[in-house]
Amino acid sequence: MSQLYYGDNLDVLREHVPDESVDLIYLDPPFNSNANYNILFKSPDGQQSQSQIEAFEDTWHWNDRAEAAFDDVMRSGNTNAFTLLRAMREFLGDNDMMAYLAMMTVRLIELHRVLKPTGSLYLHCDPTASHYLKLLLDGVFGATNFKNEIVWKRTTAHSAARRFGDVHDIILFYSKSGDFTWNEILLPHSDGYSDRYRNEDEKGRVWADDNLTAPGIRNGHSGEAWRGFDVTAKGSHWKISRKAVERIVGADKAASMTTIEKLDLLDADGLIHWPRNGGFPRFKRVLSSGTLVQDVVTDIPPLNSQAQERLGYPTQKPLALLERIIDASSNEGDLVLDPFCGCGTAVHAAQKLGRRWTGIDVTHLAIGLIEKRMSDAYPSLQFDVIGRPQSLADAEELVRRDKHQFELWALSVVDAAPWKGGRKGPDGGIDGIIWFKPDGKKTEKAIVEVKGGATGVKDVGRLAQVMERENAKIGVLLTAQPPTRTMERDAAAVGIWENKYTGRKHARLQILTLDDLFHNRRPDIPWVDTTVGKKAKRETTQQQGTLL
Template sequence: MTRLLLGAAADVLRREIATASVDMVYSDPPFGNEQIWTGKAGSFDDRWEWSAASSTGWAALKDHSAAGAALLAAVARSAPSRAYLGVMAGIIVELRRVLKLTGTLWLHFDDTMGAELRVLCDVIFGAGNAIGTLVWVRTLGGHGNSKRFGRVHDTIACYGRSRAAKWRLWRIGTLGGDPITGDGFGRFDDFAIAAPLGPTDKERVGYPTQKPVALLEELIRAATLPGNVLLDPTCGSGTALVAATRLQRKSIGIDISQDALTAAQARLTGPATAQPSFDFGEVA
């Protein structure tokens, strides 16, 4: 079964998702790059200014760790970055709450705000619960020029709700090493083996920044078992939900954009991912 919920992620999580009810969170949020992204299936605005959500998120972060909030405020480079980090803080505080003790967060980002997001997750989850990172090679081209190197990869950071999350990944087979001695146990740093999504690939639906299903299937296999619950609080066109359905996991998708949920609903009810149980809901 898949649930789709319309609304701001932190608000929907707070109102609709029970504590310790989710096995895995995958989030590919806006990256804070101050652009408007458009496609034939929808668009989203990645420009940021101070809002009620920013204020609420910073307050939640301060409640969680005043020292951590002060550190993050000190490294925020601009007014838009402070606004963005406030919104992300509100979301990630809630994601920690809804994860089971054995659950994991897989946060997808590029180098625009990647360093700040890692600090934010270290503060909220605890640096000791940082499990590792994956690098997804998103394009095979160089895309460089005389002024800068090309951006050809994104990073996916994994955090556990507790040390039990590391044990669970070990039991599933994601982590190597010896869980008794601790030798080599509890971290991974490797490339995610998934081909980039080409501009003419059939799975493209025209939603900007869409990710390949193959990438999400690999992550979901690494972190969950059939019947587990996956949550994507910034689901876009629903790639993570499609992958979860194919792998017989339950899923919850949240997005602030009706265009995104319409695209996700179309994919989830299409012949490639048709499922017997589907719930399309809205949260004001």
Template structure:
């Protein structure tokens, strides 16, 4: 720069011409260019893994489908979607089909408080007298941690809000729920994305029943809900009203030219009217959900009351509209949308969120069907190997060696520098470790090859870490152990290791032992089939030490206590989604669980059929086995 160079009116400094904006590290690249969301790189096919239409499939299983179809109230115009995965990838993948088609988005994102939220997980039917350490476990519901503090949190939210804007319809709205930690930042961020002209409301939710500790500030008893329209003035909005405690007499008024004018009679006297309702303003006085609430509370700490979502959905959508929640948590948005006749899409990266939502929505399907009310079927999706491929390319530079290193690092295992076999990649506590490929399914053939490599290296034990396992591999591994003397521990790699800035290892849980058998029943000329669970032994390898011994003893004595949900597909086809023909699960009100299905499934064609049994334990891990039956 020349010595006589100076800033001034003839040569204004760049900062003097900057517009008002929120700036964070990562918003601009090294050249000062705005970092945009790489939608093309994030879009990927979704894998349909489950279909859920519980009342219809139960009718089909018992041979009553014709009657169900005649009397049904189920809507067939849309199948709702529950998606497990990073919502950035989920939304980018939805754009091809749903760009400009979602009518309402509500999100309750993590508030960047730098903590893991936990939830109490009950075990068993709670009829026994057991101490708290034995009957509950503190499990991480979702991670409220985004690595490098506010900068990375804002960048994470910028990318996701940008995608949400693309998904919104021209008449759509978005409601962003936040608390005092980040409401100021999120409002500024959203103003930049949606435009100040599209800001509709900043709502205060005052939850008057929250217990607050003594502190040197006024108790915090409110959240903020910021709403934007995709195009202000074109957005859907129905004014909401609430009943007054006591009716009041009010002046009767009408609006002329934007001004309120008193209505008068022919004599010129002002007129009054009795008002039993009042318009709801932007301060909402609603109680928080409390653990004592047996009708709604699911044990999910961040769960919001249904009345809150009901007000939002009634105000900003019409029946049949499409509602989305990409931080769905316990599934409140989908449950309320279903009850109000809206279509819905929900997503979350937490297995607990997906499992909790699935149970809640199945229960709602049953309830609506019993009441003769309309409901829609829903499907469960994930991004499967495509998400892993994206993670390997985006974060690991596409290297398989780096993939194995990261997995072993989170597993707290040592990487082998000079391995005795290409199939052996690490060691942990004297055992070898094998990490399967990121695109692979760990098969019987691979299991035998790994066990033989361990035996040749003089080993007696091996951890087999894989993203997916062939069905019934646990039983095959036990046979290998008896034959070769090598104990094989099958460990599914948790998808949580793909979370950006993840530092603390997630639980690595060994595959559970699951056994089941068909139960044939014959009444006259008619025959039916059910399924009996005969054994379940959960993995307890990551249970806190203070609880481990008590829970091990209980698992051996009554492994079924650790089952939270199980379902049956009576005519499972390999490579096809799991169809929920029957299921049973524990709820907060009813902790009992059947161990024999009562579907009374009737096969239309004789011959051999494959039954798939899916079990989800209290840790949120699912295990499946296939059972053959001949009829």
């Protein structure tokens, strides 16, 4: 069964992922190149969440955690990785970039451990740190196991001050050994490509003639005469398609064949064209069903604001990009791991292609988003969620251990976007916002306040004041403690809001407890589905949600 973990991926890898158990790793680690790289949500009014920044801010500063990561690399036994990391520290000093690289190196060592010998790793990064990361990957995986630097055009052209516009990301592709899983990916031919393929043989193959020789004399069999044709006399050598030979006899046998044997084999298979004028034989290049995928990706556009798969995650990658990687480097039933799974594109693609998957993220917000995404896409899918509260006792323990993470978890359960204030600044009595469209057009908001500790009448009154100040139609108080009768009375006194579009009435101030959440009760928020058809409009509420 596939699994989704909440927690620090270093701890999860060490405690839960066995040696050589993973077939493919994709990771898109956060990097603080612009101080807001990994923000999960952007709300309709432009307010952004701090939750992901807070989760990773220690990663971007040299502190005790960075020093500990550096020491872990030293103790790992990987002398190449440590030698490189130490040299980088001497060059960079104890700064933000060095902290990031130390954090990444100790995790790359663990990822190498869990990868099967036939496995591969793809690291997605921006050019700010890609050169450092490549050196570290050379140290961990071995320079000979570097396969590609893939360039993906992640955005359209834009202006940049006093430099070329930066429009691409880098994806570094490494295998663990020379014997790794690889499936050829073919793309449709470009317009006009097949125009020169004008011939068809008795086997129905469409072909065009191509050179069977190339300039320059080489030592060995490539310069031998064949069927009376002496290539060395005209200063050339035989140029033989390796793939054509391998398709006939396989790679192992092809490697042991001489040039003359390969030419005889191609001729016997009808892949040699003999000109009527008696000139040098030519190679029949057969039209393939597509063009092999290349290391510059321009055919997969970034997600635009109208993309159906868009989740409001600024660094979300297109599903098609992950499908290509997973198709190329894994097979059906293989295990795909994403240790920085964010909004879950990699695990979504893995599920779509029939792979098992493991996702890890350090915020409850991300885990909740992925739970919802996978449940929406695959309603009958069963997968384990480890590290998130699965019972009332778990939630109460989270309240005691980390009230901020409890807040993020509670907000994710009710599909609320965290407010920009929170732990790092005044939140103005707002922890989260639920955006909804009561008429299918105009966006309204419901304010959510989360209380992990003692709750009383004053909290109801304060939320009512915030609702008036923010012109919010609905307010929701999520509390770890059951409300008193006085709290319920004061909440009811805030009144009823009627949705003029549907005629339904909703309590303006609603109180939900942890027990309510674990019994699948949700805020009564109107949301009109206008996607079924122009005339088919139905009202649903978030009470229909399921707590995973």
